[in-house]
Amino acid sequence: MRTTAALLCTVLMATAHAADHEEAARARALAEELRCLVCQNQTIADSHAPLAVDLRKQIDRQIADGKSDREIVSYMTDRYGEFIVYRPPFNATTFLLWCGPFLLLAFGALIAWRVVAGRRRAPAPLSDAERQRARRLLE
Amino acid sequence: MIRLRYAAPLAALVLLAFLLWRGLALDPREVPSPLVGKPAPAFTLPLLESGAGGKSFSPSDMRGKVWLLNVWASWCVACREEHPVLVELAKSGVVPIVGLNYKDEPEAARGWLARFGNPYMKSAVDADGKVGIDYGVYGVPETYLIDAEGVIRFKQIGPVTPRIVEERIRPLLPPAPPKGPTS
Amino acid sequence: MIPEIGQFALALALMIAVAQVALPLWGAQRGDAALIAFARPAAAAHFACVAIAFAALMASFVGNDFSVINVASNSNSKLPLAYRIAATWGSHEGSLLLWTLMLAGWTCAVAVLSGRLPAAVTARVIGVLGIVSVGFLLFMLFTSNPFDRTLPPLDGRDLNPLLQDPGMVAHPPLLYMGYVGFSVAFAFAVAALIDGRLDPAWARFARPWTVAAWAFLSVGIALGSFWAYYELGWGGWWFWDPVENASLMPWLAGTALIHSLAVTEKRRVFKSWTVVLAIVTFSLSLLGTFLVRSGVLTSVHAFATDPTRGVFILALLMVVSGGAFALYAWRANSLGPGGTFSSWSRETLLLANNVLLVTVTAAVIIGTLYPLAIDALGLGKISVGPPYFETVFLPLLAPAILLMGLAPVVAWKQAEGRPVARQAIIAAAAAAVLTAATLLAAGGGSVLTTVGLLLGWWAVSAVVAGVVTRLARAAAPDFAGRLRSLSASYCGMQLAHLGIAVLVLAVTMVKSYSTELDMEIRPGQSGTLSGRTFALEGFSEKTGPNYSAIVAHFAVTEANGRVRSLQAEKRRYFASEQTMTEAAIDRSLTRDLYISLGDPLGTDAGAAWSVRFQVKPFINWIWLAVLMMAAGGVLAVSDRRYRIAPRAARTSGGPSLSPAPSPPAALPAGEGAA
Numbered sequence: 001m002r003t004t005a006a007l008l009c010t011v012l013m014a015t016a017h018a019a020d021h022e023e024a025a026r027a028r029a030l031a032e033e034l035r036c037l038v039c040q041n042q043t044i045a046d047s048h049a050p051l052a053v054d055l056r057k058q059i060d061r062q063i064a065d066g067k068s069d070r071e072i073v074s075y076m077t078d079r080y081g082e083f084i085v086y087r088p089p090f091n092a093t094t095f096l097l098w099c100g101p102f103l104l105l106a107f108g109a110l111i112a113w114r115v116v117a118g119r120r121r122a123p124a125p126l127s128d129a130e131r132q133r134a135r136r137l138l139e
Numbered sequence: 140m141i142r143l144r145y146a147a148p149l150a151a152l153v154l155l156a157f158l159l160w161r162g163l164a165l166d167p168r169e170v171p172s173p174l175v176g177k178p179a180p181a182f183t184l185p186l187l188e189s190g191a192g193g194k195s196f197s198p199s200d201m202r203g204k205v206w207l208l209n210v211w212a213s214w215c216v217a218c219r220e221e222h223p224v225l226v227e228l229a230k231s232g233v234v235p236i237v238g239l240n241y242k243d244e245p246e247a248a249r250g251w252l253a254r255f256g257n258p259y260m261k262s263a264v265d266a267d268g269k270v271g272i273d274y275g276v277y278g279v280p281e282t283y284l285i286d287a288e289g290v291i292r293f294k295q296i297g298p299v300t301p302r303i304v305e306e307r308i309r310p311l312l313p314p315a316p317p318k319g320p321t322s
Numbered sequence: 323m324i325p326e327i328g329q330f331a332l333a334l335a336l337m338i339a340v341a342q343v344a345l346p347l348w349g350a351q352r353g354d355a356a357l358i359a360f361a362r363p364a365a366a367a368h369f370a371c372v373a374i375a376f377a378a379l380m381a382s383f384v385g386n387d388f389s390v391i392n393v394a395s396n397s398n399s400k401l402p403l404a405y406r407i408a409a410t411w412g413s414h415e416g417s418l419l420l421w422t423l424m425l426a427g428w429t430c431a432v433a434v435l436s437g438r439l440p441a442a443v444t445a446r447v448i449g450v451l452g453i454v455s456v457g458f459l460l461f462m463l464f465t466s467n468p469f470d471r472t473l474p475p476l477d478g479r480d481l482n483p484l485l486q487d488p489g490m491v492a493h494p495p496l497l498y499m500g501y502v503g504f505s506v507a508f509a510f511a512v513a514a515l516i517d518g519r520l521d522p523a524w525a526r527f528a529r530p531w532t533v534a535a536w537a538f539l540s541v542g543i544a545l546g547s548f549w550a551y552y553e554l555g556w557g558g559w560w561f562w563d564p565v566e567n568a569s570l571m572p573w574l575a576g577t578a579l580i581h582s583l584a585v586t587e588k589r590r591v592f593k594s595w596t597v598v599l600a601i602v603t604f605s606l607s608l609l610g611t612f613l614v615r616s617g618v619l620t621s622v623h624a625f626a627t628d629p630t631r632g633v634f635i636l637a638l639l640m641v642v643s644g645g646a647f648a649l650y651a652w653r654a655n656s657l658g659p660g661g662t663f664s665s666w667s668r669e670t671l672l673l674a675n676n677v678l679l680v681t682v683t684a685a686v687i688i689g690t691l692y693p694l695a696i697d698a699l700g701l702g703k704i705s706v707g708p709p710y711f712e713t714v715f716l717p718l719l720a721p722a723i724l725l726m727g728l729a730p731v732v733a734w735k736q737a738e739g740r741p742v743a744r745q746a747i748i749a750a751a752a753a754a755v756l757t758a759a760t761l762l763a764a765g766g767g768s769v770l771t772t773v774g775l776l777l778g779w780w781a782v783s784a785v786v787a788g789v790v791t792r793l794a795r796a797a798a799p800d801f802a803g804r805l806r807s808l809s810a811s812y813c814g815m816q817l818a819h820l821g822i823a824v825l826v827l828a829v830t831m832v833k834s835y836s837t838e839l840d841m842e843i844r845p846g847q848s849g850t851l852s853g854r855t856f857a858l859e860g861f862s863e864k865t866g867p868n869y870s871a872i873v874a875h876f877a878v879t880e881a882n883g884r885v886r887s888l889q890a891e892k893r894r895y896f897a898s899e900q901t902m903t904e905a906a907i908d909r910s911l912t913r914d915l916y917i918s919l920g921d922p923l924g925t926d927a928g929a930a931w932s933v934r935f936q937v938k939p940f941i942n943w944i945w946l947a948v949l950m951m952a953a954g955g956v957l958a959v960s961d962r963r964y965r966i967a968p969r970a971a972r973t974s975g976g977p978s979l980s981p982a983p984s985p986p987a988a989l990p991a992g993e994g995a996a
Contacts, residue, residue, distance in 0.1 A: 083171075098710075108680065116673065153644070159612065
């Protein structure tokens with residue numbers, strides 16, 4: 001009976017510990033996606049600024065409250081705007097941003113294809129007049 | 140057609156240069172607030188003034204009036220820059236100013252006001268900065284103009300200057316009531 | 323007196339530079355030998371003047387001449403000598419002077435080392451380089467004069483503490499050698515356009531200069547990354563910061579350019595494209611200069627952010643790059659027909675390489691400038707950070723790495739299928755085995771990790787397979803003879819590719835297997851991370867030449883019982899009153915132990931401190947890999963072929979760039995010559 005209880009406790013603690021780890025990992029991942037607005041060139045995860053510390057605490061609190069990642073990010077953007085998120089949203093304004101490189105790649109590949117296809121062909125055969133001219137030059 | 144292809148890099152450069160030139164006039168560090176045009180977030184905070192007892196302040200207290208919420212702290216160097224402007228503004232009586240004392244020690248804050256003047260009709264104490272986060276505060280001082288319905292109409296990031304008062308704040312204030320015998 | 327000499331030397335340099343532009347370009351246009359001959363001495367005199375100006379500024383720093391505004395703002399009498407020297411380029415004005423010095427230096431080098439080039443070509447190249455020099459000299463003399471004077475204060479304001487570091491001594495000069503070095507390829511391209519003939523021999527001459535610049539830039543960027551890693555205190559080594567991107571963009575374009583030049587030189591194809599790329603690469607260098615100094619983007623590295631100076635640099639960019647592109651638009655029509663090649667050939671693979679690399683470059687440009695563009699168009703304010711770059715960069719780079727392993731073993735013009743297939747299969751199999759072994763040893767990994775490892779090991783195996791095959795095929799009696807048969811150019815290429823492969827592997831390992839622990843700790847307490855115990859033993863105080871510091875002493879116990887001592891500091895610099903964190907790093911080839919101090923959680927003496935412990939496996943291989951790449955570049959440049967001229971150029975002496983009718987004897991024959 002006692003062994004079962006002890007086992008149960010260990011499992012619960014291990015789960016809690018694992019959950020803790022998972023929460024900490026989630027908090028860190030979220031904090032790394034957000035910009036510290038004080039220094040502006042660090043993530044909230046890395047910054048020592050008081051605001052960054054406060055926001056990290058907010059993230060921890062909200063994860064503990066059971067909020068989803070999207071809800072936490074919305075919390076931040078509602079108050080600070082899109083600027084605080086390092087991953088730009090995907091909308092009409094940022095379409096060129098996200099799709100631009102791949103569109104360029106497709107465009108480049110198309111041009112490259114045409115160049116290669118063009119080069120494969122041997123030069124056009126000489127016309128009669130050109131052939132006569134070549135013969136005259138070679139003599 | 141051939142010419143078009145060869146002129147493409149030049150065209151791209153011109154477009155880029157135009158964008159960069161426009162960019163020179165902008166401040167990349169300024170973070171515009173998404174709260175402009177939205178209702179001011181609600182809160183209830185204790186007052187800074189000693190002897191206030193259990194009294195608190197809430198933005199709903201100011202319904203029906205156009206007012207300024209100024210975020211300040213005694214440790215904030217830039218706040219000292221704008222303080223004389225606020226004191227003048229408060230003296231002129233055109234708009235009431237409420238202070239939000241952000242992440243500060245009450246004693247130090249009271250001492251600071253005693254030393255440099257108190258333009259605030261009241262100051263609310265945001266000790267842990269939670270209300271500041273709700274308002275999107277990231278660098279003190281910041282000032283919000285809130286209208287009679289409780290909607291944020293303007294946010295100033297950084298010290299309030301006389302020019303800001305003239306060009307951005309005054310136009311949003313209601314016209315002063317005509318002077319005459321009160322009815 | 324010395325600053326006056328410097329000022330005068332700069333003004334003199336400007337006058338010489340104007341002459342360096344006007345006379346040789348006019349002379350080359352008219353075929354006037356006397357005017358053409360002016361180019362080389364002008365370049366030398368220009369360099370001498372700029373060098374004197376630079377020496378004058380450096381002397382002012384070393385001698386603590388605070389009557390010079392630049393010295394007063396960026397130096398201090400207590401600053402150690404090495405940093406007083408480095409402070410010469412620690413400001414906007416000083417670094418511009420460094421830029422100008424490098425430009426004059428590269429121009430002079432072209433003048434000295436181009437004895438085998440037709441004089442008219444050299445004249446045009448020096449003339450074009452002179453145009454850029456004039457731009458920078460004007461910029462300095464009119465808006466950013468390093469020699470402006472003032473009433474001397476009692477002492478200077480001190481160099482930014484972040485810059486008081488050996489990194490500051492080496493990083494800017496190396497970086498600028500790279501940035502500026504791309505101007506040579508640019509000048510060759512523009513000179514060829516002015517000439518009206520896009521003869522592909524220009525690629526042959528420009529290639530070693532470009533590779534050299536690329537090698538310098540690689541080392542410069544790596545040094546910057548290494549410096550940021552230990553200086554900025556949070557263990558990161560690349561932030562996709564706008565200024566970092568500003569150096570990455572010309573590097574990526576430069577890599578594409580090196581490959582494009584190789585194709586143009588050997589196979590006479592892509593002539594027009596290589597010209598565009600040469601102009602683009604240097605334009606990106608100029609764009610980088612603009613971004614760093616104009617204040618349009620926020621950055622840790624940003625210099626004096628002055629929009630009025632920004633306008634000037636923008637104008638310079640328009641004149642230099644716009645002029646070059648306009649010339650291209652006008653002249654690119656006069657192209658000879660290119661050669662032919664089959665679809666399965668090295669040309670095709672290198673074309674694919676160029677498409678990929680240029681797309682990657684464009685992605686970095688788009689990501690860096692998009693926030694600015696959106697703001698400028700009034701569409702709001704967004705951030706584009708690491709999540710974007712990593713999402714876009716990796717899928718574009720992966721095929722490039724695949725090709726990198728493939729291309730050196732595929733022949734020019736038309737490749738036979740079988741030998742290539744055999745080498746590729748062996749390399750792929752080796753990659754799979756090595757990847758599995760790595761994953762096993764590391765105890766698992768994500769999908770991304772597996773992809774990274776596969777790509778890295780594939781590239782390594784391809785290099786090894788390529789070299790072994792080449793050695794095996796060499797017609798030589800003994801092993802030493804076989805080794806000698808490998809040209810420096812070929813070895814350089816493989817070494818550089820190996821460097822990239824190692825970089826991919828190292829980055830994969832660091833990103834996949836780094837661990838960290840944040841905790842609040844008091845003396846006597848400890849935390850565990852990755853089988854190691856990190857203990858805080860206590861604090862002490864220390865005073866440096868211009869700072870005072872609190873030192874935290876840590877003892878790290880490894881899994882095998884070995885104990886290492888590390889010290890992390892929090893420094894307060896006297897003159898500027900700035901506080902800085904010095905991380906504690908224990909380095910080795912297999913891992914770095916990284917400890918950074920946060921802030922004390924209270925003002926009393928027994929308060930706990932927040933600290934972060936990190937274990938970063940194989941991180942030093944990142945910078946070693948870049949050193950390999952640069953070494954490969956240097957090796958390639960040292961190849962004998964660049965020192966033996968085609969016979970025709972020496973005998974004809976005319977203004978054309980036509981290559982010799984028979985290839986020089988020094989070139990190794992056969993397939994796969996790099």
